[in-house]
Amino acid sequence: MTEHGDEARVDPAGVREVPQGVHTRAFHRLMVAWTVSLVGDGVRVVALPLFTAVSTRDPLAVSAVAVAEVLPWLLVALPAGALVDRWRPRTVVLVAHVGRGLLTLGFAAALFTGHATVPVLVAVAFVLTSAETFADSASQLLLVALAGPADLDAANSRFISVETAGVDLAGPLAASALFAWEPAACFAVDGLSFLVAALFVASLPDVAPHREPSGGARLRTQIAEGAQFLLRHRGLRVLVLVVVSAAVAASAVNAITALYAVEVLAIPAPLVPTLMVAMAVGTIAVASVVPALVRRFGEGPLMITALVVLAAGFGLLGLVPHPAVGWAGYLVIGVGAGAWNVLSATRRQRLTPGSMMGRVSSTYRVLTWGLMPIGAGMAGPVAVMSSLGTVFLLAAGVVGVAALLAARPLLRTGTVAPAEKV
Known part of the structure; x- marks a missing residue:
C-alpha cells in the first residue's frame, strides 16, 4: 500500500504505475469528488419528486417522474457497463459529471422561469439516471484501481459512509432548507456539485481500461x-x-x-x-x-x-x-x-x-x-x-x-x- 508520498512511478518497461491505497492523494481526490456529487444527489432525490408533487398535484405525473428515474437501470445499464469496459473510466466519469452538471443547471433555470413542464421533468429524470449508469460502473473501476487489492475493504467502507451521509443525511437536510427558500436553488446546487466533482475527477490518474483479446467483439x-x-x-x-x-x-x-x-x-x-x-x-x-x-x-x-x-x-x-x-x-x-x-x-x-x-x-x-x-x-x-x-x-x-x-x-x-x- 502506498502512503502519502504517492507520485506515480514508471517501471523499467516504461509503463506508468498508478499509486494505490486509501491514503494516497489520488484516492482522497476520488473521495472528495464522490462526497460532493453524492450530497448533490441527496438534494435532488428529495427535491425532484417533491417539486413534481407540489407543482402538479397529479399522481400520474409523480408516477411518471419516479419511473423515469429508475427506468435507465433496466434499459441503459447493461450497454453502459459494456461500453465502460472499453473506455477510460476517468473520462467516463468526467463526461458524466459535466453533462449532468450542465443539464441540471439548465433545468434549474427552466424551473426558475416557469418552463419546467411534466415532459421536461420526465426527460431530465431519465437522462440524469442514464448518465449515472455510466458514472457508477466507471467509478467501480476507479475505486478498484486506486485502492488496490489490499485496501478494498477500507475503500468500500469509506464509500458506503460517504454515500449514506450524502444521500440520506446531508443532501435531504439541505434540500429541506433550500426548497423552502427557492425550489430552483436545489437543482442549482446539484448542478454545481457535479461540476465541482468533475474538477477533482480531472486530477485523477488516467487509469487505462483492461483490454481483452476479443476487443472487437460486438456490444451485445x-x-x-x-x-x-x-x-x-x-x-x-x-x-x-x-x-x-x-x-x-x-x-x-x-x-x-x-x-x-x-x-x-x-x-x-x-x-x-x-x-x-x-x-x-x-x-x-x-x-x-x-x-x-x-x-x-x-x-x-x-x-x-x-x-x-x-x-x-x-x-x-x-x-x-x-x-x-x-x-x-x-x-x-x-x-x-x-x-x-x-x-x-x-x-x-x-x-x-x-x-x-x-x-x-x-x-x-x-x-x-x-x-x-x-x-x-x-x-x-x-x-x-x-x-x-x-x-x-x-x-x-x-x-x-x-x-x-x-x-x-x-x-x-x-x-x-x-x-x-x-
Missing part, C-alpha cells in the same frame, strides 16, 4: 459475456441471490414504512423521516469499523453475521410495535445493511476480472433494481390479508433463509478473480 456479445460470467461464477452467483433476496425484503419494508410508523408505531408524521436517519446512523457507524472486524473475524463469517443482524432488525420491528423499538430497529437494520454492503461490494470486486468490471457491476445492479418492485408490490396485499407487522416478519424470514442457505458458499468462495490473481 460483450453484454452477454458479463451476464454469463456473473451467473456462472459460484461466488458471484451466491452474492446475487443474497442481494436480490435482501433487496426484495427491503423494498417490501420501504413500501409500508411510513404507514407502519404512523398507524402502528404512532409516530407523528413530521418525525417519520427520523427512522431513516436512525438507519443512516447505523450504517455510517458500522462502515467505519468493517475493515478492522474483517481482520479479526474474517470476511465470510462477518457477511453471515451482517445478514443475521439485518433479519433481526426486521424481526424486531414486526414483533415489538413500540416507537422506541422503531428507532432501535431501524438502527439495527442500518448496521446489518451497512456491513453487508461494504463486504459484498468488496467480495464482488475481488471476484470480478478488471476487463469485466463494468459489465458485471451493471448486470448486478439491473438484477437488484429490476426485482425490487416485486417486494413493493407484495407488501400491500400481505398487509391487507394479515397486518403491517407481518410484512416485517416475512422480510426477516426471507433474509434469514438467505443467510442460512448462503452461509457455506460465503465461507468457501474465493476472494480473487481466477484470471487476475496477484
